[in-house]
Amino acid sequence: MTTESTPLHSNGESEDAAYSLLYLDTIDEIQENWKWILTVGILNLFTGLACLICPWLATQVSELMLVGVIFFSGVLNATAVCFRNSESLSTVYRNHIFLLGIGQIVLAVIMFNHPNTTLTILTLMVAIIFMGIGSLQMAATREQHNLAARGLLFLSGGLTILLSVGILIFMPISRWITIGVLIGTNLINLGSTRIILAFYGRSLSKDDRATNEQWRYYMEANLS
Template sequence: MSQAAPNMDDIKAKVQDNWIWFLILGIVLVLGGMVLIAAPLASSVAVTLLIAAVFFVGGLVQIYHAFKTQGWSGFLWNLITGIIAVIGGIVIYVNPLAGTFALTLVIAAIFIAQGVSQLLLAFKIKPHDGWVWVAIAGAVSLVAGILIWIDLPGSAVWALGLIAGISVLMNGWSYIAIALAARASKKA
């Protein structure tokens, strides 16, 4: 028997009843984000090592999966992809600074590609409200990608940690905002 999805009133009540825990989570995330931003090299290496562990474990599971489904047409593809992921995880773990450099290069390329695509989209939707915000977001992504790319290999020292820190910090602020809004609406 399936449970019905909770409605918005149920979700709102749950958040209002637990607003203090949302606030605590938000504060912890803000503090964690500040630590990541304050120590960008350590954060970058930590992110790289986490990715190495995910590649390694994921690769092992994919190899196991390949052998469990050996009759399937994707056996060889699963096996090769799993082996590459395991090897990649080991290589990154053994030399995390090289892994950090490679990941920073990928992030710069993603930012550049995202910036270009957002700018193209912005000019395609130009007569509509909000197109300027899409263009601004595209320009920021493009500039960030170019700056990271131009600063390589130096940006490998700070880029991943800074991006991870900003992400955690912003998540924290969002939980704080939810908590304070829930608290205010509970009092009303």
């Protein structure tokens, strides 16, 4: 007798049952908190649009946030050794943490005092990362002949490399907009995804909830 296949069917295996329970818990969280998810998604979307409209401002804000994170991380590392129990850390390890903190503070001060150089270095890092990702994608399509969507992956890798080359060609102008555009694009994608999830959670009815509860009891019985 063939058992009907469903997304939530465990087939008597504990791993599948645990995965199904996790799936049901996720659906319940989305249904219960869809208003918060929608609110955060809308904020992400509008923030991303603002970043795309003013990418130079978003780039500068991102740079200041990065400098702030490095600075306060350095302060915490430099001061943490003073409040830790001396017996729990060796002298060498304490000195390493302290010097790391001092180095982070110095680096943050240098980055703050040389914003143009900092943006140039960060933009070059982005271009190098993009070039590496694109090269890996194109190399994977050449070695994995049975790879699904091989042509699309090759095209994506080529476009990523072209993007990195464009960033390098349009330096120093690109240093003022690259990071802001990337942040804006990611925020729009994140916001759109959350909005879609929120409307999905809102569309779930009480009957769907009751069905999910029945599946949960069934899966918990399989795990016991």
